[in-house]
Amino acid sequence: MGVVTRAQAKRGKSQPLDGEETAPRGGRGVGGADLISLLPDEILGSIISFLPTEDGARTQILSSRWRHLWRSAPLNLDASGIGGRVTVEVVSRILSEHQGVARRFSVGPSILLDDYPSLTLDGWLRSPTLDNLHELDITLSPLIVSIPRFALRFSSTLRVAKFNCCQIPNDCHHSPPDHFPNLQGLVLQNVTISEVSLHVMLSSCPALNSLTLDCSAGFSQFRINSPQLKHVKMNFCDSDIDRLPELIVENAPCLERLYHHGPQEDNMHIAIISAPKLKILGSLTDNISRLQLGTTVFKGLHDVRMDTEMRTVKVLALRLSSLRLNVTINLMRCFPCIEELYIEVTIFPWLFSLEYFLLSIIIAILF
Template sequence: MEELSAPLAKRRKRDEPDGQGRSEDGDLGGDPDAGVDLISLLPDEILGSVISLLPTKDGAQTTVLSSRILAAHGGPARCLSLRSLYGKFDAWFGSAALNSLEHLEFGYAGEGRHGMDPDPRPPRPLPPSALRSAATLRTAYISGSDFPAAAAAPCLPRLTKLTLHSVAIAEDVLHRLLAGCAVLESLGLEDSRRFNAVRIASPTLRSVGFSVAAETELVIEDAPCLERLMLLDPYSGPKIVKVIRAPQLKVLGYLSNKITKLDLGPVIIQETMVVSSTASLRKVKVLVLESTGPNLDTIVGFLKCFPCLEKLYITSFLRKNMKNTRRYNPQEPIECLDLHLRYVILNQYQGMRPNVNFAKFFILNARVLKAMKFGVVVGCTDKWMENQHRRQQLDHKASPDAQFEFQRDYCWRNILYNNHVRDLPTIDPFDGSIC
């Protein structure tokens, strides 16, 4: 596969078009080889490698060279990567080398996160010809761009993976764009804006990653193949999530109190609390959420709603008056604890009584537990861990084979930037960013 890539370089004042150095009076100087363009004699693959390895300040001088490489490319190029760039690139997309392009990565430089950066650079207009190869594209990553409202949405009949990061796109344009993706399997809407609601109906979609403006509403109308619904940033939106039909949903998270309402049909959750449950959701295997306290009663409510849960990630926010004295009643068995729950990951663990009692409930009652991991935010000394082992009653664990591991707090805040969330073959996309 032929691949074209451009450096992470800021556009500065260009050199002379032929790349020759000149003295102040216009002469080429005393070097007899000064007018000879030896660089262009190198093969394209070597030129591309050289450009991609240059430091930013040196790569800034290669704009003319990069466009020269693309113009000379015999094609067909299957992959084009233009990430963190400055300048105008509309002419680049018009190259005949890109007529059968299958993989596109395009993004302007300097685009801050809209939810976190106090002064983000506004998205720049998407080059009109950026999606010229829409008929052949299989994957597309577009960042820092402003989709024109009047533009006709392209038909993307072969696109299986689409990520829009820090883009501005009107609601109707977004829906027309998604309607043109007949075989889409993975959709990422990350730090994007200018729409109030996203309604998704797709017979092929398997994964949705969402991180948008706090007031946005996400509605999964009909997604018979959807397996992963990932709300990537606990500090942003959506505010309301409604899943009308997604019978194959297996991975759900990150659920935070920023989500005012999560309507899963038989289960309704408000601000990380189950408020209504008429039936259980047995397909869900991985759940990621936060809990203030942590609140054991609330988490047990989730275990009952998702009885076949195998992996539970919890970021806890300590509340010192939380008791967590609940005991397991064998007369009211919890299927998840008896048969399925194999991994528990606790982040923000401080080792105080609410944390200890919370963890001990799983240690003493999760009968098939394989591992429990603690993301510790205090000094994790040998003496401290020995004390924790004693207080948690590890000698009385319900699962004889269970392993327990204390580490410095896991980086759950990096979920949004972790490529695992876009990797469809990965069974648990949160695994690489949390544990």
């Protein structure tokens, strides 16, 4: 058995054993071969489609092998005009020359500040390149009040849609059933939409998985009837116009997360009639004038009793003007399987340090 010095051992770590090949670095194999470029065009095109628009276009200068790929790869076009690099002319040229299908199209108000913004957007949305669009993200400006009708032509192919700072036409409820058969995610942010149009739109999304309503208005009641919907998030501002007086979960067999945040003085009605898989619920306020859980109706949180139990709920969020131990304890009994409890006190929370201390002791005893 030979003796190996420390210097020899250190040098040996960087030397491969007999018959062992060194691992390729930087995507290049033995002899400097570019292994990434050996991948099929379909795989390389899919990789390019996940890059930002500018980065995807830059791949054309890598080599002659990559020169044609971006023009035929699934298009991920961000026309938000960030940094002033993506102009109206650039977007129009990309849409006219691109040879592949479109995966995502995003447009923001900064790029539409020309003399005729609605005509520019309509022209883009008519492009055959966007025929099979999967993701659509439109943020409009005060210059364009209503969402362009050509945005609805992608309804049969869309998977994700986000509409921001616009108005949904009231006559969209004349759309046929299953108008958005493949839509899985929908975000309505700063959107004005009538109650009828909202409910018809949702009923036309049988595959909808996630819904976000953020600072939107035009409806006084939101009724959830969806076979696949799992996540619902609602956020309303502190104004009389932007608020939700009534929320009804009528039939949501897959609903797991239901979150509502509105004005503290909203005085709303909440009814959770059928949500057998609901795990996260919040935030309930002590200004709720009517709360229905299953078939049991309570006159606000102070009236909650153990007439019914929702054992599926694991996370509960409360937003109270003052900490009331009886209200909190009754809710904990109504949701006996909660694992996480969040309480936000909106008025002078430092006055309730003793109540917090007592509540922490009670929670420790119960759990």
